Amino acid sequence: MINTKKKKCVMITGAAGNMGSETVKLMRNDLANCELLLLDLDHANSRRKLREYEGRAGITVVYGDLLDRKLVQECVKQSDIILHIAAFVSPAADEMPQKAMQVNYGSVKNIVEAIKESGREDLTRLVFVGTIAETGDRMPPIHWGRVGDPIKPSVYDYYAVSKIAAERLVIESGLTYWVSLRQTGIMGPSMSRIQDPIMFHNCLENVLEYVSDRDSGRLMRNLCIRDIDGTLNNEFWQHIYNIGGGESCRVSTLEMYQELYGKLGIKNLDYVIDPTWYATRNFHGQYYTDSDKLEQYFQFRRDSMEYFYNSYLENLGMLVPVAKVITKFPGGQKLMGAMIKKTLKKQAVKERGTLHFTENQDMEKIEAYWGSEANYKAIPAKLSIMKKFSEWKTVVKLDHGYDEDKPDYDLNLEDLKGAAKFRGGECLSTVMVTGDWKSKLDFKCAFGHTFAASPKLVLEGGHFCPTCERESWNYKERAKREPFFAQVWQPLHGADDGRMYKKMVSEFDVE
Structure with missing residues (x-):
């Protein structure tokens, strides 16, 4: 058939x-x-x-x-x-x-x-x-x-x-x-x-x-x-x-470099990595x-x-066996490190490079990528003396502002009101079908913007006010008003870190 x-x-x-x-x-x-x-x-x-x-x-x-x-x-x-x-x-x-x-x-x-x-x-x-x-x-x-x-x-x-x-x-x-x-x-x-x-x-x-x-x-x-x-x-x-x-x-970025440069025979990363070239936040x-x-x-x-790692070594081609030989000799690691570092610096000094930001005293960029000029100046000159994080397996579970153990079909208006309050705002709707994650409800954010959004978007997606998202990066002020958002800002920033950055484009610019 x-x-x-x-x-x-x-x-x-x-x-x-x-x-x-x-x-x-x-x-x-x-x-x-x-x-x-x-x-x-x-x-x-x-x-x-x-x-x-x-x-x-x-x-x-x-x-x-x-x-x-x-x-x-x-x-x-x-x-x-x-x-x-x-x-x-x-x-x-x-x-x-x-x-x-x-x-x-x-x-x-x-x-x-x-x-x-x-x-x-x-x-x-x-x-x-x-x-x-x-x-x-x-x-x-x-x-x-x-x-x-x-x-x-x-x-x-x-x-x-x-x-x-x-x-x-x-x-x-x-x-x-x-x-x-x-x-x-x-x-x-x-x-x-x-x-x-x-x-x-x-x-x-x-x-x-x-x-x-x-x-x-x-x-x-x-x-x-x-x-x-x-x-x-x-x-x-x-x-x-x-x-x-x-x-x-x-893997952390540093662990990746340790593995890659280690395969070339460079065990002391002070020869190739300058910590002051790297941002400490905003990636x-x-x-x-x-x-x-x-x-x-x-x-x-x-x-x-x-x-x-294998793909990286394949790209380097014959440089790999040459590097492995050179790094076995006295001073070899330092020599290879200096060669690699010179190549890397060509990228760091470009317009979007971190050295370009610091050498030109671009304070907007410095505050974005290091939090403040003081934070940048506090970075040690050598990787070997940099204090390193070690608690990689410790999980800090963020609070989403509602009872996640409750079955999806039991989600109700009180859950959304509590979640909105935790986000510094308010759920303005007075009626919700229990268990309905798809239908939009009315909200107000901490800055007074009103909008409609589904529980799916807010609770599962982590989205909230489209106006706040659309207009600027205003994270310092948001963290002051939104306990939900403060969880991803305050642990990484000092009390004086941060400024508002206007956004150049939004979805409204799409024809």
Whole structure:
């Protein structure tokens, strides 16, 4: 008997990118179960990467812009599952805030509208890829986090700002099948080739629970196939999850350098690392207490940090054996360290580099990345005498302002009123259907702004006032008025640290 049932179509945006290409590599072996629609920008790199898929049965390759509404409509109406991986990321996003918002928010807006225009808002699956940068700086001792912690993009991080606006849109979209997967740092060959001032924004004692590009692709593939074959529990949808590689992928920046430079034979990092070149706050990163949720659903983890270290050494090529020989001789470690340090300094003195900030007395940047000039001047000149954090396994669990042990179906208006008060505001609604996480309620924030938001957005997403998020980074004042937010500010800052930074762009600037 001939099976005439139409295969499900999986649309993959950013198909030629880092995470997207790994997804395609795996899903090209699943064409017996689905069809693929690959979408990426029309440029030489994407055409080179996707050329092998052009004309292949079961795969449609489309070159175009996600800001082209007609193109998005045509692609979306053919698609059953949309993996929205494409993004305009940092550091480029920080240099071009308007473009970051246009691409990262505008693309989501077009996709959501296209799903609704297709009349399939109760059928189409939208998998939105968010970012760990939404929750920003989580330096020790608050370096463990989970979904529902306060949204707090780092100052100047317009990639995070745009993704936060996009995630809010997804959560409040009214679609039946949506999910937001907050991606962490993606390790692999691409990360190992990064040469940019942003490397000095990543604090030495910052932590990340990385995930590999290959495991990210496996996560996306397994999600699609389990949805297609009917084995994915419906409870998966309409939630926010943290993507993380688990214990073997948890590492501080300093530990990473110790491992990498150690493989070159440099054991004394004083020769290569100057602590005064590195920010001490205002990046992003955390270990997760809840990343195992996705692993339980999709069993995608295979790689450890060793995969990244090997990629880094491969990039160095013949320098590795040469360095290993030189560092065995007296003075060899110092010589190799000086060579590496000279190369690194070329990035630190660039416009977005930390040395550029300090040498030019850019007080706005100094206060953002060190808290104050006094904090910067207190940094020891040598890594070996820097006081180092050691309680990495100690978890400080943040209070979300409501009884999380209560079953979801028992959530009521009193819970929301208490949560709003903990956020320095007020729940203005007088009626709520018990257990309804999706319908919007009316709120007022600590600064008097009124807005509507769902319990899902506020309690599970960690979002609150869109006006406060849209207009500025005003964290010092927010921490004074919002006990919920104070948990991620006060442990990392002195009483006088912080100023208000106006934002250059918001979702309102997207046409």
